[in-house]
Amino acid sequence: MNRTAHLLRQGWASGGLALMASLRSVQEMLGTVAFVAAFCVGLSFMRGRAVEGTSVDAATAALPGVLGLSVVFTGVVATAMVLATEREDGTLLRAKALPDGITVYLIGKIVYAAALVLTTVALLVLPGLFLFDGLAAGLARGWPLLLGVLLLGMVATIPFGAVLGSLFDNPRLVNAVGAVPIFALTGISGIFFPITALPEWLQWIAQAFPVYWVGLGLRSAVLPDSMLSAEIGESWRHLETMGALGAWAVLGLVLAPWLLRRTARRVSGANVEKARQKAMQRV
Amino acid sequence: MALTDDGAAPVAAALTNAGPAIEARGLRMRYGDDDVLKDVDLTAAPGEVIVLLGPNGAGKTTTIEILEGFRMRSAGEVSVLGADPAVGGESWRARLGVVLQSWRDHGNWRVREMLAHFAAHYAPFSTADRPRPRDVDALLETVGLSGHARAKVSSLSGGERRRLDVAVGIVGRPELLFLDEPTAGFDPLARRDFHDLVHRLADEEGTTVLLTTHDLDEAEKLADRILILADGRIVAEGSAEELARRVGTGSEVRWTQDGQRFVHAAPDGTAFVRELLEQHGDAVTGLEVQRASLEDAYMEMVARHESGRTAEAAAALEGIGR
Numbered sequence: 001m002n003r004t005a006h007l008l009r010q011g012w013a014s015g016g017l018a019l020m021a022s023l024r025s026v027q028e029m030l031g032t033v034a035f036v037a038a039f040c041v042g043l044s045f046m047r048g049r050a051v052e053g054t055s056v057d058a059a060t061a062a063l064p065g066v067l068g069l070s071v072v073f074t075g076v077v078a079t080a081m082v083l084a085t086e087r088e089d090g091t092l093l094r095a096k097a098l099p100d101g102i103t104v105y106l107i108g109k110i111v112y113a114a115a116l117v118l119t120t121v122a123l124l125v126l127p128g129l130f131l132f133d134g135l136a137a138g139l140a141r142g143w144p145l146l147l148g149v150l151l152l153g154m155v156a157t158i159p160f161g162a163v164l165g166s167l168f169d170n171p172r173l174v175n176a177v178g179a180v181p182i183f184a185l186t187g188i189s190g191i192f193f194p195i196t197a198l199p200e201w202l203q204w205i206a207q208a209f210p211v212y213w214v215g216l217g218l219r220s221a222v223l224p225d226s227m228l229s230a231e232i233g234e235s236w237r238h239l240e241t242m243g244a245l246g247a248w249a250v251l252g253l254v255l256a257p258w259l260l261r262r263t264a265r266r267v268s269g270a271n272v273e274k275a276r277q278k279a280m281q282r283v
Numbered sequence: 284m285a286l287t288d289d290g291a292a293p294v295a296a297a298l299t300n301a302g303p304a305i306e307a308r309g310l311r312m313r314y315g316d317d318d319v320l321k322d323v324d325l326t327a328a329p330g331e332v333i334v335l336l337g338p339n340g341a342g343k344t345t346t347i348e349i350l351e352g353f354r355m356r357s358a359g360e361v362s363v364l365g366a367d368p369a370v371g372g373e374s375w376r377a378r379l380g381v382v383l384q385s386w387r388d389h390g391n392w393r394v395r396e397m398l399a400h401f402a403a404h405y406a407p408f409s410t411a412d413r414p415r416p417r418d419v420d421a422l423l424e425t426v427g428l429s430g431h432a433r434a435k436v437s438s439l440s441g442g443e444r445r446r447l448d449v450a451v452g453i454v455g456r457p458e459l460l461f462l463d464e465p466t467a468g469f470d471p472l473a474r475r476d477f478h479d480l481v482h483r484l485a486d487e488e489g490t491t492v493l494l495t496t497h498d499l500d501e502a503e504k505l506a507d508r509i510l511i512l513a514d515g516r517i518v519a520e521g522s523a524e525e526l527a528r529r530v531g532t533g534s535e536v537r538w539t540q541d542g543q544r545f546v547h548a549a550p551d552g553t554a555f556v557r558e559l560l561e562q563h564g565d566a567v568t569g570l571e572v573q574r575a576s577l578e579d580a581y582m583e584m585v586a587r588h589e590s591g592r593t594a595e596a597a598a599a600l601e602g603i604g605r
Contacts, residue, residue: 003407006407013403014400022391024391025391089386089388093386094388094401097353097379099373099377099404099405101404
């Protein structure tokens, strides 16, 4: 039996099973549906008005930013949460006890996170195709770029989720420490209003993080060039987008495996038991 | 419910390396200034069932986790199935079965899909002697979870969950199986089934088993050899019978005389009874002699340990099993 093929197949199966389990879980499903529904409703209010000085529907103009947010949010916060939780409940330890278990686990997590991102994106885009003017036309032209940016966005963010997840012992802490900055970052990353409306120093901060670049890349895929007036330098800056996301991807891919191995080494049955007792005290 | 469901070879052929399954010398573990293990020596022959007993905090779990390769030791030489667990690779890992103390993972997966997924990890490591993995449905039957195959893992009771953990531990047909308090939460029937299972693993497949428990009755039933760990040292070692004979209070003699019930602890029960009958003859009725059990031995040891006479207890027990 080819070991590598077997590993990939097992990792794929692991991600698939985890996804199926999530789909069956009412709580997790409600979370995703609530996230999607909130943005769909929010975008619907913007619909029918054109962006100033263009003929582009305001909802269509805002959608790429929302997609960018969901990519980053799933990639970073959801991945970090899952890792911190699974370290505490023994999932990581289980992976350690099985032959090739850690490798299968990691492949499974990537498959799972990617599936989660794509599902969220599909849930946002599909209703948008019918509701928001110009989205269908934009996608007809720009879908390869959209998929490309989504993929690069995931590669740039999922490893960082893993890094965050291995740094924090407590899953609840991950949520607090991880989610708050991401939402703050979203506010300044040109998702709900053009980034050019912000003071320049805030623009620089936003440009240091992947949220802005994923949003920009997705806007470039969906929106006509008439929207360029709202962008920095009036350009889609494709090269810069690839450069910035690529840099985050490389940094994450270097840091994540090293941190994960370190984390996996440290986890033991006694830790899991301690965490179990702590978790029970909290209840 | 046979374990050899898909044609595993009999015991003799199953064991490829002739050396001991576990060999640890001078094992030490130190956390900060705290010595958790002080010079533990431990050997397990292939097919042997070894039970590790000891009060909470004695170092049982630490010992097992070092042998499993989950923890780095501070000092000492360890060989598990011929390899140092600190650097054992994936094919070494495939020959071990591990059941930890506490596992709550994969709660929203279904029982059978979880076991089947874990089973598939072992497929590349199958050998002619040990076909890996085991048949998943047969194994579910063995641990009594067939009826829960489609249930969510988190919906299982404590004992059922534990049985699933045991199933995962043996699904790869391990040559060496570690069980850390495997029967916590088992009802009496599940407990007896589990004991049968361990006996079959050792007898039919030559699996070496190292398990910890707080249940002395269980230790007595399962163990070829018992190690008592106290304060990071092995303070006694031997079969349940040997330990009972050499530690504790000898025998307990009960009898009725003149309508009154007497209980007397005697170091030598036989001698005491002989004397008793010589003196009182027919007046003695309802005679019962009970040899000190493993429980007596263990309690004695723990009592000495806890009253602060650790060194004395260790010294007194040093001779056992040598």
